[in-house]
Amino acid sequence: MTLPSLSDIHSAHVRIRPFIHKTPVLTSGQIDRIFGCSLFFKCENFQKVGAFKFRGATNAVLSLSAEEKERGVVTHSSGNHAAALALAASMNGVKARIVMPETAPVVKKNAVAGYGAEITFCKPTLQSREETTHRIIEETGAVLVHPYDNFNVICGQGTAAAELLEEHPDLDIIVAPIGGGGLMSGTSTCVKGLSPETLVIGAEPVNANDAWKSFKTGILTPSVNPLTVADGLLTSLSELTFAVVKKNVDDIFMVSEDSIIECMLLVWERMKIVIEPSSATVLAAVKENNEFFSGRKTGLIISGGNVDFRKLPFSQQR
Amino acid sequence: MTLPSLSDIHSAHVRIRPFIHKTPVLTSGQIDRIFGCSLFFKCENFQKVGAFKFRGATNAVLSLSAEEKERGVVTHSSGNHAAALALAASMNGVKARIVMPETAPVVKKNAVAGYGAEITFCKPTLQSREETTHRIIEETGAVLVHPYDNFNVICGQGTAAAELLEEHPDLDIIVAPIGGGGLMSGTSTCVKGLSPETLVIGAEPVNANDAWKSFKTGILTPSVNPLTVADGLLTSLSELTFAVVKKNVDDIFMVSEDSIIECMLLVWERMKIVIEPSSATVLAAVKENNEFFSGRKTGLIISGGNVDFRKLPFSQQR
Structure with missing residues (x-):
């Protein structure tokens, strides 16, 4: 490691x-x-x-290869990382897919939607977030940008x-x-x-x-x-x-x-x-x-x- | 005028x-x-x-004569002018007496008290404020610093x-x-x-x-x-x-x-x-x-x- x-x-x-x-x-x-x-x-x-969170998300998006940028990014987040990845992606012409717990604060949901990301809601458990995210990765090839477990x-x-x-x-x-x-x-x-x-x-x-x-x-x-x-x-x-x-x-x-x-x-x-x-x-x-x-x-x-x-x-x- | x-x-x-x-x-x-x-x-x-309000209150306090500073200042205010005059007075070694409506926000009452001013509560009407203020002026000789009707x-x-x-x-x-x-x-x-x-x-x-x-x-x-x-x-x-x-x-x-x-x-x-x-x-x-x-x-x-x-x-x- x-x-x-x-x-x-x-x-x-x-x-x-x-x-x-x-x-x-x-x-x-x-x-x-x-x-x-x-x-x-x-x-x-x-x-x-x-x-x-915008700092880390921007660094992650800018570190993608051209081929990865094509496939887009995906993440699960309780809020700020979601908005951050959505904006960082949109500023760089990359598609973002966001898995959010349905219980997330309204202000955070609105922010993510406002930055043009595609939102998929899940149950507010780690398991539901991860399962939903993995399904999206399998279906779309999107690159996971984990909120924190990411260099x-x-x-x-x-x-x-x-x-x-x-x-x-x-x-x-x-x-x-x-x-x-x-x-x-x-x-x-x-x-x-x-x-x-x-x-x-x-x-x-x-x-x-x-x-x-x-x-x-x-x-x-x-x-x-x-x-x-x-x-x-x-x-x-x-x-x-x-x-x-x-x-x-x-x-x-x-x-x-x-x-x-x-x-x-x-x-x-x-x-x-x-x-x-x-x-x-x-x-x-x-x-x-x-x-x-x-x-x-x-x-x-x-x-x-x-x-x-x-x-x-x-x-x-x- | x-x-x-x-x-x-x-x-x-x-x-x-x-x-x-x-x-x-x-x-x-x-x-x-x-x-x-x-x-x-x-x-x-x-x-x-x-x-x-701190700008006007400070200018008023700094414009007092030495003899007026001795007598102190008084005002009636719904809040911000009160805190402003209290602080401006205390920064210049002048005693401040403040007439506040009893309905003023807690945060504003606390601020005024925190700056060391003497608070007298009144009813939340213009008449009650002015009567209370005039009584204080008669009793103490304090100089009125009106919240806005003051050059x-x-x-x-x-x-x-x-x-x-x-x-x-x-x-x-x-x-x-x-x-x-x-x-x-x-x-x-x-x-x-x-x-x-x-x-x-x-x-x-x-x-x-x-x-x-x-x-x-x-x-x-x-x-x-x-x-x-x-x-x-x-x-x-x-x-x-x-x-x-x-x-x-x-x-x-x-x-x-x-x-x-x-x-x-x-x-x-x-x-x-x-x-x-x-x-x-x-x-x-x-x-x-x-x-x-x-x-x-x-x-x-x-x-x-x-x-x-x-x-x-x-x-x-x-």
Whole structure:
């Protein structure tokens, strides 16, 4: 099994740079004061399709051979990767077929359809997603671009951390959410290559803590029917992402559902930017481990901003 | 009655520049495509206290004499001006007393208290606000800083348009929300001074359309118990702001409650920034008058981003 290297991430960056946004790194004096920290938010919510996933998907599409581009791409995704692959494909004249759980947020379904991809709905289980995807591959010859268990996707995701460290080379810690491990694999490979002293921390919902379990036991342990408000983090590590995480990640911090929602609202209210629950896990990790972060310069990868505002995870007063 | 001039706004800008944020001007290819326009969002939601009101309040506080600073300031406000005056006062060692309607959004009450101001609650009527305020003035000698019927406040508010035109001098139209008329008085004075060919349009909820009525009839006609989701626009023009609006504003477009909510959600979803309903009136004006704006470069003053997320003006699916 070949693991990505820093130079693979550099190559990906050169390849995708004309297509992606270089997203801003924001700070908030108010949030720094609340937590007694010094935080740098790498805002991939402002990335195309509203999520870092566009980086990996673009790298995967641009890495296809001419013959593969003819056959098109297919993937299964809970949302952001679907939109990302749909747009990356359409920007490069490649047909995209997307398998989505019928329970995906409306805003994500609309985004995928808007980018001109062909959607096939499946049951919200890993098994149903994979079976539907394999059927499409057999019928059409489309190339699978897995949301995270894919070398080129991982390399693309790592470019967000590369931009963050370019702007702020002296970060003591970088925190990224961990779901299937694509973002964390790219991030940790990049950080340990560019700045070995910088600690890499994963933030994971306690309700979907397969990565934490796998990391602590050394045995790949997928989640069974996880349920978390961080709907981008329901997936489990693959052999590939687990190998990278084991090698490069310093620790994984679990966060509660309450902390995720509280920190999401805090960012909306204080920074006036929209981040999705999966992104709020990184600030929740700071909140729940205040002493660890106190006095250190910490970069937070804000993974995306796709929220279904008509179905919010907190109660409304009437 | 002395009306503010462009040079008054320039002086205010010099005075307040060390204290305010120079907010970004953002664009959205997606929203431009939806409306067939070219829109430039001046994002005062990223201003200190989350609203343009900090500009006017700061100018008012910095314009006080030493003796007036001793006595402190007082105001009545539905929210953003209250927080703005509280912070501007505390940054300059001046005591602030704030009269707020007991119905104000929780997020705005918390903000004012957080800036160290003394809050007195009143009934949510203009009469109750003014009586409570006058009582405080009699008891303490505090200087009234009216939210909009104040020369220095108007001059401060005009500096947002000055920054917008500095970055984009070739705008065909500038749209700002119109409530009490402070922002619109400053904006229109600035625009007609710097770029007389640029049209100045007010956006006003049809449910609080006193400015539209006054503008169309030439007779100052305050609203009676207006009810709109745009809670920053419940106030009516004063003699001073009406005089400026009559002189400098080209037209006022009324917008529906549905358009305001739809456009607020559109900005949240597509731009990943939080704007409050009052700010969404400007995009609603573009939506409801598409032909007028089509093919023209339009600047939109996004007045603020203070939203009570636990009390949203649209229905939630369960």
